[in-house]
Amino acid sequence: MSQLRVIALESVRAACQGCLLAHCCLPEGLVLEEIVRLDEIAKRTRLLHRGDYLFQTGDRFRALYIVKTGVVKRFAASTAGEQVVGFHLPGDVLGFDGINHQRHDCSTMALETAALCEIPFARLEVLAREVPRLQHQIYCVLSRVISGETEMLLLLGKKNAEERLAVFLVNLSQRLQRRGLSPSDFYLSMSRHDIGSYLGLAVETISRLLMRFQEDRLLRVERKHIQLLNLPALTALGHGTGATRRQQHQR
Amino acid sequence: MSQLRVIALESVRAACQGCLLAHCCLPEGLVLEEIVRLDEIAKRTRLLHRGDYLFQTGDRFRALYIVKTGVVKRFAASTAGEQVVGFHLPGDVLGFDGINHQRHDCSTMALETAALCEIPFARLEVLAREVPRLQHQIYCVLSRVISGETEMLLLLGKKNAEERLAVFLVNLSQRLQRRGLSPSDFYLSMSRHDIGSYLGLAVETISRLLMRFQEDRLLRVERKHIQLLNLPALTALGHGTGATRRQQHQR
DNA sequence: CGCGGAATTGATGTGCATCAACTCGGGTGG
DNA sequence: CCACCCGAGTTGATGCACATCAATTCCGCG
Numbered sequence: 001m002s003q004l005r006v007i008a009l010e011s012v013r014a015a016c017q018g019c020l021l022a023h024c025c026l027p028e029g030l031v032l033e034e035i036v037r038l039d040e041i042a043k044r045t046r047l048l049h050r051g052d053y054l055f056q057t058g059d060r061f062r063a064l065y066i067v068k069t070g071v072v073k074r075f076a077a078s079t080a081g082e083q084v085v086g087f088h089l090p091g092d093v094l095g096f097d098g099i100n101h102q103r104h105d106c107s108t109m110a111l112e113t114a115a116l117c118e119i120p121f122a123r124l125e126v127l128a129r130e131v132p133r134l135q136h137q138i139y140c141v142l143s144r145v146i147s148g149e150t151e152m153l154l155l156l157g158k159k160n161a162e163e164r165l166a167v168f169l170v171n172l173s174q175r176l177q178r179r180g181l182s183p184s185d186f187y188l189s190m191s192r193h194d195i196g197s198y199l200g201l202a203v204e205t206i207s208r209l210l211m212r213f214q215e216d217r218l219l220r221v222e223r224k225h226i227q228l229l230n231l232p233a234l235t236a237l238g239h240g241t242g243a244t245r246r247q248q249h250q251r
Numbered sequence: 252m253s254q255l256r257v258i259a260l261e262s263v264r265a266a267c268q269g270c271l272l273a274h275c276c277l278p279e280g281l282v283l284e285e286i287v288r289l290d291e292i293a294k295r296t297r298l299l300h301r302g303d304y305l306f307q308t309g310d311r312f313r314a315l316y317i318v319k320t321g322v323v324k325r326f327a328a329s330t331a332g333e334q335v336v337g338f339h340l341p342g343d344v345l346g347f348d349g350i351n352h353q354r355h356d357c358s359t360m361a362l363e364t365a366a367l368c369e370i371p372f373a374r375l376e377v378l379a380r381e382v383p384r385l386q387h388q389i390y391c392v393l394s395r396v397i398s399g400e401t402e403m404l405l406l407l408g409k410k411n412a413e414e415r416l417a418v419f420l421v422n423l424s425q426r427l428q429r430r431g432l433s434p435s436d437f438y439l440s441m442s443r444h445d446i447g448s449y450l451g452l453a454v455e456t457i458s459r460l461l462m463r464f465q466e467d468r469l470l471r472v473e474r475k476h477i478q479l480l481n482l483p484a485l486t487a488l489g490h491g492t493g494a495t496r497r498q499q500h501q502r
Numbered sequence: 503c504g505c506g507g508a509a510t511t512g513a514t515g516t517g518c519a520t521c522a523a524c525t526c527g528g529g530t531g532g
Numbered sequence: 533c534c535a536c537c538c539g540a541g542t543t544g545a546t547g548c549a550c551a552t553c554a555a556t557t558c559c560g561c562g
């Protein structure tokens with residue numbers, strides 16, 4: 001029995017460096033034994049290729065998903081076409097939109113080959129009741145999602161194109177760093193079109209701004225490959241404190 | 252004992268027609284006994300007057316709040332002044348932004364005299380563990396908040412001024428109706444400035460659009476008093492299907 | 503009654519969308 | 533293996549929706 005437990009722990013440590021352990025946000029703050037129990041209810045990893053849907057608007061809600069590798073975009077359809085409402089990197093948790101109505105109200109598609117961990121929500125709810133720390137972590141993740149969306153509201157409501165793109169790049173950089181990847185040298189797996197849709201801007205604007213940032217020595221861009229050369233300046237730009245161009249209008 | 256329970260139930264039914272029963276989103280789907288237990292952990296009602304803060308950015312997170320009467324606005328500060336990120340009517344639940352960091356990252360202020368029910372989060376977590384239906388309801392409320400913010404992202408990212416204001420009015424109307432109030436005749440307790448900030452538009456634009464809607468017989472407006480005269484047309488406008496003006500650009 | 507913030511109304515400016523033309527690169531099939 | 537093709541990206545010219553500025557008017561409140 002104790003041996004079984006040991007094996008379980010080992011397997012968690014081993015398997016893809018701890019599918020949940022290494023990659024997901026959820027288990028921060030959980031002890032190893034609790035992670036094992038979480039791992040037990042997780043279904044087999046789902047593998048998606050570029051263009052594959054994880055779920056679509058209207059699909060029945062069954063599970064939450066944790067991105068293990070790859071990048072996915074989340075988008076919703078309005079009458080004027082679709083808009084990207086989020087990009088998700090390894091460690092991000094997906095699917096909360098479906099809890100309320102038992103149906104997803106947005107779609108999720110892989111931008112590159114991606115592996116996701118599927119956690120049936122019904123079983124998660126039961127487990128959360130037994131493991132208070134897990135319950136608390138779920139609340140934290142939900143709270144973080146809400147805070148993140150609120151930040152996007154500020155971005156879309158008050159910031160100009162330059163600030164939006166700067167915030168986007170800095171934010172991406174920080175998230176990559178948190179995953180142990182390079183914060184200043186990375187590939188954009190999403191198209192200019194997706195970025196524009198996400199930031200409420202036209203493709204052409206994204207293109208022009210990237211060129212301008214490059215001229216200003218803030219970054220180097222070559223197709224989908226980005227190198228951030230002056231992160232502090234980019235951060236300042238994003239906060240509207242970059243005195244690069246004309247003085248900031250305040251509404 | 253049984254008598255105590257009876258008294259408790261009665262008091263719930265009686266007190267402001269069930270402070271929690273009638274007004275809050277949370278107890279939908281709970282049985283009466285569960286509502287009583289929720290009511291037991293709720294602290295005394297907080298009363299705010301116009302301009303009073305419920306909490307401010309940086310305040311320590313302790314509790315969730317349910318609006319019982321009145322209207323409050325939630326806003327966040329960026330470098331370019333502050334932006335309204337939500338209006339909350341009776342029945343709405345507030346404060347989720349604070350769970351993650353144990354600090355609120357936005358401020359909340361009463362727009363008119365308002366009464367709020369305060370539910371200490373730590374005690375709510377404990378109770379949720381014992382009452383599965385309550386736990387599920389909390390997830391549902393959080394999910395609804397996320398869906399609502401995603402909808403705002405679509406609005407700010409893709410819709411023009413006309414559509415934004417139409418969506419805002421229709422949405423307000425629906426929420427009022429759900430609370431048993433008139434969906435077509437109400438007071439705007441928020442200023443034009445607040446509405447503009449929320450919708451990412453200038454005060455002058457709000458003013459001009461309201462006038463235009465009035466000319467088009469969609470509504471009647473006199474200062475803060477609004478009467479919606481043609482809800483279907485307004486709804487259509489909000490969805491971008493209103494062929495009122497020029498054809499819709501799609502990005 | 504008179505002050506001050508909120509709202510309206512008009513005139514002007516501009517940031518970014520839109521349209522259009524062109525280039526580039528990568529995948530495919532002959 | 534190269535020529536072709538097509539979607540993605542870039543670049544330039546133009547227009548417009550909405551911000552901004554400015555001047556009243558309106559109303560609530562002391």
